[in-house]
Amino acid sequence: MQKLLNYVRESQVWKSIFRHGYPDTPRNRTLAVLSNVFLHLHPVKVRRSGIRLSYTWCMGGLTFFLFLILTLTGLLLMFYYRPTAEKAYEDIFALREHVPIGVMREMHRWGAHLMVITVWLHMYRVFLTGSYKPPREFNWNVGVILLVLTLLLSFTGYLLPWDQLAVWAITVGTNMARATPFLGHEGPGAALLSFGGIDFIHAGDDVRFGLLSGRFVGEGALLRFYVLHCVGFPLIAATLMAVHFWRVRKDGGISGPL
Amino acid sequence: MNFALATLLSGGGGAVNDGPLAAGIKNFANWLTEPTRYSVSSILAIAAVFYFRKFFSKVWVITVFFALATGLFVFAFQDPNFNAIITKPDNVPIIILFATVIFFSWLSLRRAVINDERTKRGEPTLEGELSKQKVFTWPDLVYIELICLVLFTAALLVWSIMITAPIEEPAATARTPNPSKAPWYFLGLQELLVYFDPWIAGVLLPSFIIVGLCAIPYLDTNPKGNGYYTFDERPFAVVFFWVGFVLFWVSFVILGTFLRGPNWSFFGPFEFWDLHKLEPMVNVDLSTYFWVELLGKPRPDEPLVREAPGIIALLGYFLVLPPLVGKTLMKKMVAEMGMVRFNVFMHLFLWFVLIPIKMGLRWTVNLKYFIGMPEFFFNV
Numbered sequence: 001m002q003k004l005l006n007y008v009r010e011s012q013v014w015k016s017i018f019r020h021g022y023p024d025t026p027r028n029r030t031l032a033v034l035s036n037v038f039l040h041l042h043p044v045k046v047r048r049s050g051i052r053l054s055y056t057w058c059m060g061g062l063t064f065f066l067f068l069i070l071t072l073t074g075l076l077l078m079f080y081y082r083p084t085a086e087k088a089y090e091d092i093f094a095l096r097e098h099v100p101i102g103v104m105r106e107m108h109r110w111g112a113h114l115m116v117i118t119v120w121l122h123m124y125r126v127f128l129t130g131s132y133k134p135p136r137e138f139n140w141n142v143g144v145i146l147l148v149l150t151l152l153l154s155f156t157g158y159l160l161p162w163d164q165l166a167v168w169a170i171t172v173g174t175n176m177a178r179a180t181p182f183l184g185h186e187g188p189g190a191a192l193l194s195f196g197g198i199d200f201i202h203a204g205d206d207v208r209f210g211l212l213s214g215r216f217v218g219e220g221a222l223l224r225f226y227v228l229h230c231v232g233f234p235l236i237a238a239t240l241m242a243v244h245f246w247r248v249r250k251d252g253g254i255s256g257p258l
Numbered sequence: 259m260n261f262a263l264a265t266l267l268s269g270g271g272g273a274v275n276d277g278p279l280a281a282g283i284k285n286f287a288n289w290l291t292e293p294t295r296y297s298v299s300s301i302l303a304i305a306a307v308f309y310f311r312k313f314f315s316k317v318w319v320i321t322v323f324f325a326l327a328t329g330l331f332v333f334a335f336q337d338p339n340f341n342a343i344i345t346k347p348d349n350v351p352i353i354i355l356f357a358t359v360i361f362f363s364w365l366s367l368r369r370a371v372i373n374d375e376r377t378k379r380g381e382p383t384l385e386g387e388l389s390k391q392k393v394f395t396w397p398d399l400v401y402i403e404l405i406c407l408v409l410f411t412a413a414l415l416v417w418s419i420m421i422t423a424p425i426e427e428p429a430a431t432a433r434t435p436n437p438s439k440a441p442w443y444f445l446g447l448q449e450l451l452v453y454f455d456p457w458i459a460g461v462l463l464p465s466f467i468i469v470g471l472c473a474i475p476y477l478d479t480n481p482k483g484n485g486y487y488t489f490d491e492r493p494f495a496v497v498f499f500w501v502g503f504v505l506f507w508v509s510f511v512i513l514g515t516f517l518r519g520p521n522w523s524f525f526g527p528f529e530f531w532d533l534h535k536l537e538p539m540v541n542v543d544l545s546t547y548f549w550v551e552l553l554g555k556p557r558p559d560e561p562l563v564r565e566a567p568g569i570i571a572l573l574g575y576f577l578v579l580p581p582l583v584g585k586t587l588m589k590k591m592v593a594e595m596g597m598v599r600f601n602v603f604m605h606l607f608l609w610f611v612l613i614p615i616k617m618g619l620r621w622t623v624n625l626k627y628f629i630g631m632p633e634f635f636f637n638v
Contacts, residue, residue, distance in 0.1 A: 023396050032396045042395040049388035051399045054369065055487075057362060058406045065407055069414070089428045096425060106418035113351035114414070116443050120355075120503075121362055127474075127499050128366045130483035130492065137475035144471045151443060158441050165348075167429040172440045172448070176460025179635065187457050188636040216431055255485040256389040257382075 041245050043253055050254030055129070059122035063150075064241065066115040071234065073108040081160070083226035085219040088162035112154050119150045131255035139247040142240055149237045156229035159222060170225075171217050177208035184208060284337065288526025291517055294621045297614075300505055307367070308497060311489065315368035320361070339530050343516055347421045352442060352515045359508050363500070369487035370496070377490070385486040436520045436533065445514025446507050452522070453616045455627075455637045463609070470606045477603045479595055502610065541626035544568045561631050568629035572638060575612075580604040 008014055009022075020031035033039045049055060081091045095105050123143065126132060132140035159170045182189040183206060190201040203215050213220030248254070276284065290296065307314045334340045343349065373383040381387075393399075440448050450459035482491040489496055517524055519531035548567040549557045558564045584592045584600055592600045619625035629638040 029394045029396045042399060044395055045392040046395055046399055047389045048391040048393050049385040051402055055385060061403055062410060092425055103418040106423045107414060109423040110417050111414060117351060117355050121358060124503060129485060129487055131485060132475040133484040140475050141472045148468060155441055161425055162429050163426040164429060164435055165426045168435055168438045169441050172438050173444060176456050179456035180461045181457055186635050188634055191634060257386040257485045
């Protein structure tokens with residue numbers, strides 16, 4: 001057994017992948033982190049205080065991990081889902097009825113709920129440890145935008161099952177946009193934006209119409225939410241996550257007393 | 259209609275035979291969770307937790323709390339009305355939210371109390387002691403991450419296998435469900451719709467929350483408490499965030515999920531969700547109070563004149579109050595923060611405080627709007 005392991009570790013294939021020996025010496029432990037594109041998100045050495053679970057709660061890491069789980073399960077769900085008013089509900093229903101021990105939809109749904117919670121708790125921890133203070137002000141802002149994106153991702157995904165819960169939750173949520181000052185047709189100031197008795201802002205062109213591409217939650221909204229949910233928001237979120245992690249490193253790593 | 263009558267006569271839907279103790283607990287819970295009492299008592303509770311933080315940060319206190327909470331939960335689970343709302347698959351995350359927020363609030367408080375005591379004795383904080391040592395990412399950090407990840411994945415998988423994701427009836431735009439609720443994480447905002455019009459609760463306040471969160475690092479000029487838990491070194495910041503996050507945001511999400519039923523009426527945790535529960539709408543505008551009640555005249559027709567009392571009150575609140583307190587009570591704060599920071603902070607803060615003010619006025623004097631100009635959709 002040992003011989004076989006040694007043989008594998010000495011082979012050209014193994015050596016081409018891992019450019020260092022078993023990470024039990026300082027040199028190899030350094031190389032293990034430095035020569036791996038994923039691990040090199042981390043510095044080679046970290047403060048002992050910063051890796052305590054009672055300090056970090058691991059919520060930022062779990063959020064990122066959930067994002068990966070949701071990307072994977074979401075990708076699989078996309079194979080079986082057609083974002084049209086006729087097919088959407090049918091496809092989701094079929095996923096439940098025809099797949100034995102299907103857990104992809106469950107993992108996607110429960111994971112999405114959890115991600116909202118882990119993002120909140122991560123923000124809570126960062127606030128309570130004062131980790132937004134200089135030099136991390138900018139990264140806190142990136143985090144706030146990521147928080148908003150998480151909620152938007154969840155909100156757009158909420159519509160996709162196309163059942164009563166979905167449609168009415170999005171209706172209630174987007175009804176707020178009607179009341180946007182100046183830009184919503186029931187918002188304060190919208191009536192001022194008229195010329196010669198012609199209203200510029202009405203139910204057919206206000207922000208809510210823009211969000212839903214219609215006067216109510218219909219097929220246009222479904223397609224719009226689907227594209228944003230599967231492509232638009234994940235791309236923006238992934239980009240900002242890269243910025244977020246990069247800045248954690250550049251701003252001095254996991255926060256600790258100066 | 260017959261059904262409604264029958265439920266009225268039987269005193270609620272879930273006809274349960276409770277002993278006097280069980281009935282007493284349930285009635286008390288229904289009584290206590292009514293929004294007015296709930297908000298007032300939770301503010302008092304937060305004040306008590308901070309004042310007696312040494313006591314509340316003890317391990318046995320949180321253990322007893324969770325044991326009691328679990329016991330109550332098991333007891334409440336037997337009740338059909340509580341059971342009906344708590345066992346909805348989509349409400350499982352809300353219970354997780356409840357438990358984790360309380361646990362982590364306690365944990366942060368505990369570490370803050372320990373750190374503050376150490377600082378008082380002149381010792382370094384928990385974090386300060388360990389931050390001098392550095393460890394290799396591989397294996398120390400990588401293994402922690404791996405273990406978290408494996409346990410978390412296992413938990414998520416078990417949850418996913420145990421509870422099937424629900425799917426309701428197909429979408430029908432003609433049939434509105436009652437209650438119609440926004441996704442759970444927005445229920446705090448939906449709760450505010452009781453007190454404010456959509457343009458404030460749904461547009462202005464969320465924007466202010468985002469802007470306010472972004473502004474926090476630039477407004478908080480206190481250099482202490484960077485990278486470790488503490489309460490004594492930044493009491494205002496910590497209390498402010500607890501009130502904003504735990505009290506307003508999280509607990510309104512829980513209230514909106516479990517205690518708001520048909521027509522967004524309030525229902526205690528052991529109350530039947532009766533479609534026909536009547537809540538009297540007796541709210542009165544400030545203009546009515548001023549013109550009719552105070553001066554004994556009918557309200558003027560011209561909206562600007564009619565609403566003048568409210569407009570003056572709010573202009574005073576937002577424009578006169580900040581410079582006034584800046585020159586007197588908060589002179590020191592202005593000197594520390596500078597004029598720009600102080601004004602941005604005050605305006606965000608006054609909006610934040612306007613929420614409990616409006617709630618309090620609604621509960622005490624049934625105030626509907628400070629300024630009510632439905633002509634322009636401008637109601638505050």
